[in-house]
Amino acid sequence: MFVIRWILGRIVLLVNALTAPKPAQRPAEQQAKLDQAMARYSLYQYDACPFCVKVRRALRRNNFNIELRDAKQEPHRSELEAGGGRLMVPCLRIEEAGEVRWMYESSDIIAYLEQQYGDQPQAA
Numbered sequence: 874m875f876v877i878r879w880i881l882g883r884i885v886l887l888v889n890a891l892t893a894p895k896p897a898q899r900p901a902e903q904q905a906k907l908d909q910a911m912a913r914y915s916l917y918q919y920d921a922c923p924f925c926v927k928v929r930r931a932l933r934r935n936n937f938n939i940e941l942r943d944a945k946q947e948p949h950r951s952e953l954e955a956g957g958g959r960l961m962v963p964c965l966r967i968e969e970a971g972e973v974r975w976m977y978e979s980s981d982i983i984a985y986l987e988q989q990y991g992d993q994p995q996a997a
C-alpha cells in the first residue's frame with residue numbers, strides 16, 4: 874500500500890511539473906505589494922498530496938508567493954495539529970489583526986485567496 878501511494882505521489886508530481894501553469898505577470902511594484910500582503914500566510918502541506926498540488930498550482934498561476942511548510946516535518950507538524958486542530962493538509966495559516974486562524978479544504982483556500990487578491994474581476 875505504501876509503495877502504491879508512493880508511486881501515485883510521484884506520478885502526481887511528474888504531471889504537475891510537466892503541466893505547471895504560467896504565473897500571472899504584474900508590474901514589479903504591484904507584485905512587491907502583493908508579496909508583502911502574502912507574508913501573513915503560510916501553507917501547511919505535503920509534497921505529493923494531490924489536494925496540496927491543487928493549491929500550489931493555484932498559488933503559482935496567481936503568482937501568490939506564500940511560504941510553504943512541510944507538515945511532515947517538525948515543528949510544522951505539531952504547529953498544525955495544535956493550531957488547526959487536526960493533521961490534515963492543505964491548511965492555510967492566516968494572521969489577521971494579531972490573531973491566527975487556520976483554513977482547511979483546498980477549494981476554500983483557493984477561493985479565499987483569489988477572492989481577496991486575484992486579478993480576475995469577481996462576479997457581482
Ligand SMILES: N[C@@H](CCC(=O)N[C@@H](CS)C(=O)NCC(=O)O)C(=O)O
Pocket residue numbers: 919922923924959960961962963977978979980
Ligand atoms: N477535502 C480535503 C481533503 C484533504 C486530504 O484528504 N488531505 C489528506 C492528504 S492528501 C490528509 O491530510 N489526510 C489526513 C486526514 O484526513 O486526517 C481538501 O480538499 O483539502
